[in-house]
Amino acid sequence: xxxxxxxxxxxxxxxxxxxxxxxxxxxxxxxxxxxxxxxxxxxxxxxxxxxxxxxxxxxxxxxxxxxxxxxxxxxxxxxxxxxxxxxxxxxxxxxxxxxxxxxxxxxxxxxxxxxxxxxxxxxxxxxxxxxxxxxxxxxxxxxxxxxxxxxxxxxxxxxxxxxxxxxxxxxxxxxxxxxxxxxxxxxxxxxxxxxxxxxxxxxxxxxxxxxxxxxxxxxxxxxxxxxxxxxxxxxxxxxxxxxxxxxxxxxxxxxxxxxxxxxxxxxxxxxxxxxxxxxxxxxxxxxxxxxxxxxxxxxxxxxxxxxxxxxxxxxxx
Amino acid sequence: xxxxxxxxxxxxxxxxxxxxxxxxxxxxxxxxxxxxxxxxxxxxxxxxxxxxxxxxxxxxxxxxxxxxxxxxxxxxxxxxxxxxxxxxxxxxxxxxxxxxxxxxxxxxxxxxxxxxxxxxxxxxxxxxxxxxxxxxxxxxxxxxxxxxxxxxxxxxxxxxxxxxxxxxxxxxxxxxxxxxxxxxxxxxxxxxxxxxxxxxxxxxxxxxxxxxxxxxxxxxxxxxxxxxxxxxxxxxxxxxxxxxxxxxxxxxxxxxxxxxxxxxxxxxxxxxxxxxxxxxxxxxxxxxxxxxxxxxxxxxxxxxxxxxxxxxxxxxxxxxxxxxxxxxxxxxxxxxxxxxxxxxxxxxxxxxxxxxxxxxxxxxxxxxxxxxxxxxxxxxxxxxxxxxxxxxxxxxxxxx
Numbered sequence: 001x002x003x004x005x006x007x008x009x010x011x012x013x014x015x016x017x018x019x020x021x022x023x024x025x026x027x028x029x030x031x032x033x034x035x036x037x038x039x040x041x042x043x044x045x046x047x048x049x050x051x052x053x054x055x056x057x058x059x060x061x062x063x064x065x066x067x068x069x070x071x072x073x074x075x076x077x078x079x080x081x082x083x084x085x086x087x088x089x090x091x092x093x094x095x096x097x098x099x100x101x102x103x104x105x106x107x108x109x110x111x112x113x114x115x116x117x118x119x120x121x122x123x124x125x126x127x128x129x130x131x132x133x134x135x136x137x138x139x140x141x142x143x144x145x146x147x148x149x150x151x152x153x154x155x156x157x158x159x160x161x162x163x164x165x166x167x168x169x170x171x172x173x174x175x176x177x178x179x180x181x182x183x184x185x186x187x188x189x190x191x192x193x194x195x196x197x198x199x200x201x202x203x204x205x206x207x208x209x210x211x212x213x214x215x216x217x218x219x220x221x222x223x224x225x226x227x228x229x230x231x232x233x234x235x236x237x238x239x240x241x242x243x244x245x246x247x248x249x250x251x252x253x254x255x256x257x258x259x260x261x262x263x264x265x266x267x268x269x270x271x272x273x274x275x276x277x278x279x280x281x282x283x284x285x286x287x288x289x290x291x292x293x294x295x296x297x298x299x300x301x302x303x304x305x306x307x308x309x310x311x312x313x314x315x316x317x
Numbered sequence: 318x319x320x321x322x323x324x325x326x327x328x329x330x331x332x333x334x335x336x337x338x339x340x341x342x343x344x345x346x347x348x349x350x351x352x353x354x355x356x357x358x359x360x361x362x363x364x365x366x367x368x369x370x371x372x373x374x375x376x377x378x379x380x381x382x383x384x385x386x387x388x389x390x391x392x393x394x395x396x397x398x399x400x401x402x403x404x405x406x407x408x409x410x411x412x413x414x415x416x417x418x419x420x421x422x423x424x425x426x427x428x429x430x431x432x433x434x435x436x437x438x439x440x441x442x443x444x445x446x447x448x449x450x451x452x453x454x455x456x457x458x459x460x461x462x463x464x465x466x467x468x469x470x471x472x473x474x475x476x477x478x479x480x481x482x483x484x485x486x487x488x489x490x491x492x493x494x495x496x497x498x499x500x501x502x503x504x505x506x507x508x509x510x511x512x513x514x515x516x517x518x519x520x521x522x523x524x525x526x527x528x529x530x531x532x533x534x535x536x537x538x539x540x541x542x543x544x545x546x547x548x549x550x551x552x553x554x555x556x557x558x559x560x561x562x563x564x565x566x567x568x569x570x571x572x573x574x575x576x577x578x579x580x581x582x583x584x585x586x587x588x589x590x591x592x593x594x595x596x597x598x599x600x601x602x603x604x605x606x607x608x609x610x611x612x613x614x615x616x617x618x619x620x621x622x623x624x625x626x627x628x629x630x631x632x633x634x635x636x637x638x639x640x641x642x643x644x645x646x647x648x649x650x651x652x653x654x655x656x657x658x659x660x661x662x663x664x665x666x667x668x669x670x671x672x673x674x675x676x677x678x679x680x681x682x683x684x685x686x687x688x689x690x691x692x693x694x695x696x697x698x699x700x701x702x703x704x705x706x707x708x709x710x711x712x713x714x715x716x717x
Contacts (some may be wrong), residue, residue, distance in 0.1 A: 240623035311608050
């Protein structure tokens, strides 16, 4: 799209309406709603059936999904659609006829892949293969559920012996996909944190103890302020990561990703704490956001990412 | 020391990188190694050396970028200011000795000063012809400035000032004090606050240095005993100066010393390079604990860069910065305090037989650790910033 008047926040508002519409529907119905609103093709070129927008639009859209607790592989759909743009499978994903999950650890060569979510409903699963990646027919591999972190939306392990490859990504294409994944998952986590912060702020303003709202207590106000600071830092870091510097050089995304995941975990855990006993219950959906962000954290081994940032810094100094 | 100030200033319109490239080239070519804190040749520069360096930077187009040309500035935008600051941060150069003038007094004078005051003060601030100190805090009025008691009474066209200021950075060297007084009583709270540009050599001003945690005497108590200044020293009308100061302070909190994350990064490089320079210390860098801590600090530094670049984008787009400066202040001060603590933990393991670079780092980071204790206090303590964020950004109610 070439209309410079388009603003990412306007798109995020429209995306929010679609995501709200998809709420409570089946996986297939969600797919239809989100596809109809063009969300899978946000970062796919117009001539390839997408909206032709860049990642600066993807960030607020995915953040809204995190904020509204969309439990659907929106990021995976956007990533695979973008990586396979121009191919039939890519078009099918943009249109919502097909769906894809991504297993972030393991590889075809190792014979297994792990840290994938939404696999049971997906048509395809993307796994690493050599320096690149392979898109597999999900039905051709053996799938094992790991519900320990999230019984409703579990992580999956796939045994890949005999799995059928339907498309491949070069090393360069897979590296691009991983860059975008860190941006978009970082944004999803930032949105999830923001949603938790908003819930906590609302609860603190309405919950009265000793004749005053909890939000009158300095300890509560200061904790909430730190949550806001980290939310803003996450968004600012992600937007910076996708912008070139003054000399036109691209930036690394790892610090923004690791920051967003760490910040989001802190914010959601604090939001649970601030809700008291209610925060610990299944009834209040804060646990859903915590599970979702921790799944991303585990898939990318954020602690390992931080260590690798340190190693790279040491090597360069 | 002589610097190359006969240098062409680029037109930022020619390319996005033009001004940053100019800043990079000039600073690297001109900053003496004796003024680089990461150099083994480093010697604490004198006030005159710092002044000459800052004046040269100004002549080279690297200070006063956003100030109007008629007052000695270069009439550029915050984007060029940020570009230059990135390069200032990337080198371990001395902290500005003229920052109170450039970042506080100057903008306030521009906002409320008379034309005569602007012509008199502003070009001299940029050219480092006079130093300023900030006379706001008092023994009973730190973060809570409405309790300030220093009184200004109008007498026959002059003002008679009595009171005491404290934590006044640079008072011993200052030519002028940006002085906040009140014309009424403490019961008036925010009403009747009045600002002055007071020459520090005025009869009745007494400066008593205070020794700080790092052993330096960088701030002082300043006593005003029957100090009489002409009405021409007044900055704005009663109330006007203070409301302008609040406006300026909120902008400054977001934009002043915006080189910080790039400087923190340079400091982190200095720390790592010092350890790499010594075979025994270099082994520590292979430890996953240190790698992870360094990665975490680098992550926070990048987050701070994001906050600052976002603030500049918003202001360049005409959006008011409002209370968002508190986000930046809180984040930089706590990020750097944590970094300084970690750096001290590392350098405390350096033995006297270590490399010259390591010994230099030990000295630098031990002082930095001590000085960093002030960072969550000055320019608005962390608790005040947290209150501002809770009140003005999150709008959290205090009552039903």
